[in-house]
Amino acid sequence: MKRAVIICLMVSVLFFFSGAALGSGGDEGHGAEPKGWIATDTYRVMNFAVLAIALFLILRKPVSQALDARIRGIREQLSELEVRKKDAETELAQYNKKLLLLEQETEKIVAEYIKQGNEAKERILREAESAAEKLEVQASRNIENEFERAKLQLQQDILEKALIKAEQVVKQRITDKDQERLVDEYLEKVVA
Structure with missing residues (x-):
């Protein structure tokens, strides 16, 4: 394959130089440009075709490999991105x-705190009621x-005051006769 390419390149170079030689030899003496298709044009087209085919043959496999790669x-990258996307x-x-x-x-935590707060509130209220009852009893x-x-003090x-009043009343109402009689009664009780 490479041999064929090298041969094509050599032929194209040969056509190029031979076409240049043909085209340059006939035009120098006339001074006017030839009209229409001339031989150098054919060689140039053939040279271009050979070069294009040679380049195609030379570059087909590396370009194909590069494009495949x-x-x-x-x-x-797409499969890696799909995996990343799934992940x-x-x-x-x-x-x-x-x-x-x-x-x-x-x-749950908020509900638990609310529950604990309500339980603490109820416990505090029960304790307060118990303390209030104890204070009330006390x-x-x-x-x-x-x-x-106060009642004993008043009594x-x-x-x-009753004794003082009674003493005053007794002092006012008792006579000497009453005193003698009381002394006699007392002595009788003591002696007897």
């Missing part, structure tokens, strides 16, 4: 699940004790 590279979609799905679970967990006892103390005051 480029196509394979693009396909590999990204999987990650996105996982993150969405995690986000959903996080939102659910947040709702206050009742204190009031009763103070009332009894003692009344008794003292």
Whole structure:
């Protein structure tokens, strides 16, 4: 194959130089340009055709390989991008699940805090009611004790005043005769 290409190139070079020799030899003496198709034109076309065929034969395999390599590279990139896309979609799905679970967990935590807050509120209210009842019982006892103390104090005051009054009344109403009789009665009780 390479031999044929080399031969084609050599022939085309030969045609080129022979066509140039033919075209340059006939035109120098006339001074006017020939009209129409001349032999050099045929050689030039043949030379171009041989060069084009030679280039096609020479470059066909490397260009084909380069284009195939480029196509394979693009396909590999596309398949790699597809894999990345699938991985990204999987990650996105996982993150969405995690986000959903996080939102659910947040709702659970908030609900748990609300529940704990309500339980603490109820416990505090129960303790406050219990403390209020204890304070009420204690206050009742204190009031009763103070009332009894005041009552005893009042009775003692009344008794003292009554004794003072009675003593005054007795002093005013008792006569010497009454005193003698009382002394006699007392002596009889003591002696007997």
